[in-house]
Amino acid sequence: MKRYLIAGASRGIGRAIAEKLAADDAVLLLHGRDTVALAQTRKAVEPRCAEVVLLVHDLAKRSSVSELISEAGNAPIDLLVNNAGVAVVKRFTEITTIEWEQTVGVNITAPFMLTQHFASRMPPGSSVVNILSIAARSGFANWSAYCMSKFALEGFSQCVREELRDRKIRVINVYPAATDTNIWNEIEGDWPRGKMISPKDVASAVAYALRDRLTSRLKTSPCPV
Numbered sequence: 001m002k003r004y005l006i007a008g009a010s011r012g013i014g015r016a017i018a019e020k021l022a023a024d025d026a027v028l029l030l031h032g033r034d035t036v037a038l039a040q041t042r043k044a045v046e047p048r049c050a051e052v053v054l055l056v057h058d059l060a061k062r063s064s065v066s067e068l069i070s071e072a073g074n075a076p077i078d079l080l081v082n083n084a085g086v087a088v089v090k091r092f093t094e095i096t097t098i099e100w101e102q103t104v105g106v107n108i109t110a111p112f113m114l115t116q117h118f119a120s121r122m123p124p125g126s127s128v129v130n131i132l133s134i135a136a137r138s139g140f141a142n143w144s145a146y147c148m149s150k151f152a153l154e155g156f157s158q159c160v161r162e163e164l165r166d167r168k169i170r171v172i173n174v175y176p177a178a179t180d181t182n183i184w185n186e187i188e189g190d191w192p193r194g195k196m197i198s199p200k201d202v203a204s205a206v207a208y209a210l211r212d213r214l215t216s217r218l219k220t221s222p223c224p225v
């Protein structure tokens, strides 16, 4: 039985990834804060997977991330998806220290703590997937806090990838463009939601990366990583 932990699975891209990865041989550990939304994700995946465990924690607080880690139990995780994220979008002069710290907490410190804990215990062939953004590659006016957090996670995970290589654990970074999810509801402006990609597109890319890497390595190496 495989165990997959998806942070931020209550809606949007995280929910779509949960729906895509649901399988008879998988236990899905689904994280979120909104219990109603998380229950909807559970309802969508439960008939298609071995077991669903819900983890309700605020990732902006380090103590809550530690509680999530304890609640996830001692059995190893085969896939960690660092997907939970927040977007504060305003001129850099207007960002409050609370907004800055919240962005750092959810988008950087939580993935750091989750990766540090779970990747240390992963068996060979496991994966860490980070949902980054095109904002991990380019700066955009008014997106400084968000870009800062995605650039930071990019740097962290590039180094972690090298540290985990010998243990045959993959670190896969995904860089979605604008995706039509609730994250845009709170962002001021007239955004072309109809032209955005869908969360299902991102989930398909994640599933493809997980599947493709496994298959291509199998062709060249006796070790399936």
Ligand SMILES: NC(=O)c1ccc[n+]([C@@H]2O[C@H](COP(=O)([O-])OP(=O)(O)OC[C@H]3O[C@@H](n4cnc5c(N)ncnc54)[C@H](OP(=O)(O)O)[C@@H]3O)[C@@H](O)[C@H]2O)c1
Pocket: 007, 008, 009, 010, 011, 012, 013, 014, 031, 032, 033, 034, 035, 037, 057, 058, 059, 060, 082, 083, 084, 085, 086, 087, 106, 131, 132, 133, 134, 175, 176, 177, 178, 179, 180, 181, 182, 183, 184
């Ligand atoms: N949408 C885009 O255009 C886009 C593009 C590139 C990358 N991304 C990235 O994709 C990821 C998912 O975003 P999304 O677009 O699917 O947004 P979303 O629909 O707003 O979902 C965000 C998820 O993160 C969780 N989350 C937010 N703050 C949290 C906190 N303090 N503690 C715990 N969980 C928290 C939410 O949980 P609750 O709702 O239960 O609180 C929710 O499950 C993010 O990392 C985002 O940066 C999005």
